[in-house]
Amino acid sequence: MKPLEILKTAMANSFRSKLRTFLTILAIFVGAFTLTITNGLGTGISNYIDGQIAAVGSSNSFTVGKTDTSGNPASGPKKYDASTRVLAAGGRPGSTQPALGQTDLDTIGAVPGITGVTPVTRLNPDYIQWNDHDKYQLSVSPLAGAQPQLAAGTALDDSTTEPQLILPSSYVAPLGFADNNQAVGQDATIGITDATGTLHPLTARITGIEQSALLGGGGAFINKALSTALADAQGTGAPAASKTAWANVTATFAPSSAAQITEMKAGLAAAGYTAQTLDDRIGTVKTVINGIIGVLDAFAVIALIAAGFGIVNTLLMSVQERTREIGLMKAMGMGSGSVFALFSTEAAFIGFLGSAVGSAAAIGLGTAVSGALARGPLSDLEGLHILAFAPGSVAGVILLVMAIAFIAGTLPAWRAARQNPIDALRYE
């Protein structure tokens, strides 16, 4: 029998007992529906996280600090070394962090693969103001290469001499703007105090408004020109030494494979520096989310396995009902392989129907629910679509279900295939 003929016959056979097939399809439907939903949840959340990660930094840069070799905390005070400088660090009071100087910058820049090194300067502006409206506190994001998700306006331009910034959307109304679009293109004043206590007002152009974000931390994004201007203003009158001591530097590299990144990290580690990409820092969040999705997926697969037994049952009944027919076909020269193929194709077809309908329902319902959530309870997290359906993973779900159905069909199909024609024909 030709494969196409087997497929056609199997499809026709699966509709012979409509109620029984329908009930089996229903069982598969539940499993496929659940699996598609959990998959969509995974895709939706990781899409969102990827977007958020792009907002806080570029993917081809390391944040590099000096590796702290102080050992265990109970080892007592550390010996003074004139060549090591430390900075007060965040965290536990009194904790310090080895500082990086110009020689460190040169060393890091010399590591193979590193294309640029920029010190991370902590900038502490005092306020931001537009026209004569109220002044508001402002923090600026120190992350180089960030690509914030914009609600309005355009991205920052690092090559221009015009100082530019992107404001979080939460600043729009307080600063006195009617809406995002009015804010774009306006000049705002940023005040920053120098080491001697003198206030420097700087003017910067607002080029864009950022969507409210999960990981951004509510700071403004600034371009290189503004960053330099702020650093100069802040550094006025400061002792020269403190200008050349940094807690961290950003080391950029050309787009690289994971292996190359690991190699660069190793190179930096050998030189005594700790390097982290953004993925390293966000990785834990992703791991937790993937774990949760994995558990949900497992439940869906359990539902599918239960549905698989439904298929076994349905097909065993079909085989029994059609024993004589199988005998007749074998008496007419149908090979055992064809008989096996006929029944397992029928199983896979039932699996396909259940999973296609289940996935379609999940996509329909999921898109509607996700849209409603994005407009309602989750509207604070702009850009979050809790359920997103990637064609690849939906196709994967359908194939998985078909595979489970096929496997479930093998037992009945085998029973059908091994029958002796005359015994099968004599079956009452």
Next chain:
Amino acid sequence: MSVPILAAQDLSKTYGRGPDRFDALKGVSLEIGRGDSVAIVGKSGSGKSTLMHLLALLDSPGGGQVRVDGTDAKTLSGRRLNTLRNTMFGFVFQQFFLNSASSVLENVVLPLKIAGVSARERRARGMAVLEQLELADKARNKAGNLSGGQKQRVVIARALVNNPQVLFADEPTGNLDTATGRIVEDILFDLNINHGITLITVTHDHDLAARFNRRLYIRDGLLITTDEEHAA
């Protein structure tokens, strides 16, 4: 003499085991030439159907040997065996074994479907054989809705559709009234005489048996040389 198309040597068949054990055939040897017409005659339960099934390679014997065109059937590969069942033999079963939910045409072309013949050619050949058996007007009817005689002709059509060399018919007229039975008999002899098909038919109707070239009498699983009952 040319090689017989079918030959059996010391065929035996045992059903069941233990106390249910039953020897249906106890050593049957025969030869059937190409184009011959043979009637297998015997009482109910004497082993006629069992012998036919073994000769048509539908079942495997407990002992002995079946040779098809001189080849021992045991040595045939599964694929070759299926090809023989599909193209060389046509079998009309004692029961009809029609799929009553499908149309007459679909039932008739089943062997062609198994052989992998295209849908268009299946239709053409199916209609041709239905024409031959004067059933063309019933082609689209559900097989379940036919009369007994029509069903009998449908199963003959199904056995003939792939142009077999040997046609086995297990009591083809057993379910029919005399007039209809006569029509079916005429069809079978026409096939034998005009198309050269080897005809092997089971019957316990002695008038019908008389129309065949040869008669094989079977009793309790053994061939007997004379028709004892008839003689008696």
